[in-house]
Amino acid sequence: MPLMLVSAGHAKGDIPAALAREKERHPGISYTYGRPLGPHPALLSVLERRLAEAVDPSWDPAGVTVLLVGRGSTDPDANAEVCKAARLLWEGRGYAGVETAFVSLAAPDVPDGLERCARLGARRIVVLPYFLFTGILPDRVRRQTEEWAAAHPDTEVRSADVIGPEPELLDLVWERYEEAVKGDLRMNCDTCVYRIALPGFEDKVGQPQQPHFHPDDDGHHHHGHGHAHSHAH
Secondary structure, X not given: OOOOOOOOHXXXXXXXXXXXXXXXXXXXXXXXXXXXXXXXXXXXXXXXHHHHHHOOOOOOHHHOEEEEEEOOOOOHHHHHHHHHHHHHHHOOOOOOEEEEEEOOOOOOOHHHHHHHHHHOOOOEEEEEEOOOOOOHHHHHHHHHHHHHHHHOOOOEEEEOOOOOOXXXXXXXXXXXXXXXXXXXOOOOOOOOOOOOOOOOOHHHOOOOOOOEOOOOXXXXXXXXXXXXXXXXX
């Protein structure tokens, strides 16, 4: 079970290579490899709680911009997963926006991410680390945030805590374990609005899917949802 938020080099290369090596060393033993954790509603719930802990209770979410900071990778797909988490965190929660930044290996870095938020008009920013646990990189995120805030006194900046060992995380690890053991490694239905009650889209859970068209199409390109959803699972 990879205790990782995104599928980057370790999850895609290092761990599978180690498993392949062990299969050669121990041919009588089989291995099942689970998938990384996020983004998942359980993690989004914890992130939302971390935001609530960081802001002043009197703040209107509509006046707060969130900067979600990921680890950063040379793999564009891994960085895109952080952007997906940011979008899902923004949906239905009322924040002015959720921007992304990375502490290493990818742009924008934390200072540039904060600068972007400010240029978009943010006067209250919460920097939210997309990390499971504390360590060198989350500490760097907090330090860079404090340095930027000191140089921009007109902008109120708060730092949120990491995800940490919350019950939702334990439940998610167990869910990933059961998927792997049962061979039920699904397509990405974790955050599908027809399966999971996401904020602002609760009424869509369990709805039957119908063919649909996009308003900007030419009228001849009709298609159904990209994957079937009876959602009895």
